[in-house]
Amino acid sequence: MATIRDVAKTAGVSIATVSRVFNGSSAVNEETALQVWAAASALDYWPNGAARSLTTSRSSTLGVLLPDLFGDFFSEVIRGIDQLAKREKYQTLISGSHASVEDVLTATRAMRGRIDGLVMMAPDSITVESVTKIRRRLPVVLISPPFAVDGCSSVSIASFSGARAVVAHLVGLGHREIAMVAGPAGNVDAEERLRGYRRGLAEAGIQPRDELVVQGDFRESSGYAAAAALLDRRPRPTAVFAANDCMAIGLMSALGNAGLSVPQDVAVVGFDNIAIAQYMRPPLTTVHVDAYALGQKAVRLMLDTLSDPDGAKVTVQTIDVALKVRSSCGARPSTTADAYTGADTDQQR
Amino acid sequence: MATIRDVAKTAGVSIATVSRVFNGSSAVNEETALQVWAAASALDYWPNGAARSLTTSRSSTLGVLLPDLFGDFFSEVIRGIDQLAKREKYQTLISGSHASVEDVLTATRAMRGRIDGLVMMAPDSITVESVTKIRRRLPVVLISPPFAVDGCSSVSIASFSGARAVVAHLVGLGHREIAMVAGPAGNVDAEERLRGYRRGLAEAGIQPRDELVVQGDFRESSGYAAAAALLDRRPRPTAVFAANDCMAIGLMSALGNAGLSVPQDVAVVGFDNIAIAQYMRPPLTTVHVDAYALGQKAVRLMLDTLSDPDGAKVTVQTIDVALKVRSSCGARPSTTADAYTGADTDQQR
DNA sequence: GAGCGCCATGTAAACGGTTTCATAGTTTCA
């Protein structure tokens, strides 16, 4: 493995000059630079990343921490992160499946000295203290955090208002018995969607009832399982709002197996608008969330934090969502404009 | 940021001792070790990764290169990679969306000195030369490579035999006019599936006809679009094999919109068995591919390569696939055992 | 009780870069 010294020797210059050439810094005679490039290419040389970060104390790498969830939505988020990071010449050190606070701390420890900042989609069990602790040594941006942390920018999904809009829409279609398949307890977005569902009902003058809420875990199977429980309810719900599309899809499958048709017998609405939602039979009414943009915004906030000298600028963003009416809710799908909801706030403090 | 020197000073020992404590190496007096731990924890010290890799020339990090594809299948592969890597105390440096050979070389250059090995799901345009070049400096494991490379272990999907089994199954159900929605040209698995489709037809004494093959790109939309083309064919195909599930789902959606029912009017079969496949209406007959295992095997091969002193051991694996009969093909779904196909070869040379 | 070996620890040299500062050579300008 050729080092900077080999290149220097081959090019007949000092290592300082080679370094300058590779960093495009200050003035190096053009002819000299060409010799250096030639030597480097002959030796297949490229600066060693570890050595470089050791002296510069910058790694051009972003750490990404993910919870144990996966699937279409999360892979879109990662794609957004990766692409913007790549465009900005950053690499991406990913670590998934963190269930506990201890897990997270271990992972960030292992990343020490290898990353310039941490984008964190934390597990539900994370605490303010642990994030604060990490923040002391490293810029941190949070995605859908359960709380605000001093010095951390964050970007969240307008889950509450999206869910409220879903209920309002269903009520507008005449539904009164609206059930919900909730997401995993503890998950912020799951809870916000549940809260929005309850608020939506209350605003329509309908008393939210706990027996109409079935617990799920964001996966298809739990949506499928939820159907059995809901079909037992009397009066039977005429509409079901699932906290994400995967569960909605599982639910629709179970309803079909039970001989019920969507939306005639039961209306179904999901959340996220994953790629397949529009290809379901019937096409799934859902709340569109731009997962790709979510990932991108997180990286953008991180870059802002990194370029901010004293780390004083903290931005708390919410990405907007939009009700996407298709057929599964029984409404005539609006082919053009979708009902808009949610806010794209961008506060600085 | 506390360094090893700060800890040494606080604990009243030399930096060598601190290093030894953190590496569990050789004998350190238990009492001394405790003092070091105490000092480290008081200063919130953890060894700097960059410095460590500089001296040891090991980074405990695996590079992962992905093409521009995404979705359920790929995120499962990544999950498999990440989880096994994590369990084996490796970190994962991911870089996605590589379209060209140049892209790949740039990415691997940027990783230089930061990774111990590279797991590569290369773009279709990759060449033997470029992989060979990378291999000269770094262990490389390939996923679904278009060719074998000296010194590189690889793991592939039994796409050919899976596709052949699909056709055999459809022929067994009485279909003769079997169309295919192919994957992107150049993609190895897409091409193997196409080849398996043709072979399957030939083995059944049916002449493969090019007008029954529609080009897709592995995404739902292309499956949707393919329907229009296929429904024009006379005689109309009675069965369609899509090269992956996403396209099959898009296809089914379009067929439904055209007033055709699956499987009565047209039988549909996919490939991959992504999570939602079983929740489709009708449930999608497909070829099961264990994407998670695929990722895991790649990492396992990498670990083997890394622990192999002279890098002589090269393993070429194929992960087996299995036809998963559900309703979309019109057969009575086998609830228990699935028809088995494909080989799990494990040759060493 | 001198010699030997072992154990715990310290000293210092890498590892491969970046960067500050010094220096020699070349302009520029009065």
Added chain:
DNA sequence: TGAAACTATGAAACCGTTTACATGGCGCTC
């Protein structure tokens, strides 16, 4: 024409570790 300013380059310190080697103390053995 000589001082000043600038340009291109080199020498050397430093980044935070690991590790080969040196060292000193102690318990054994003969």
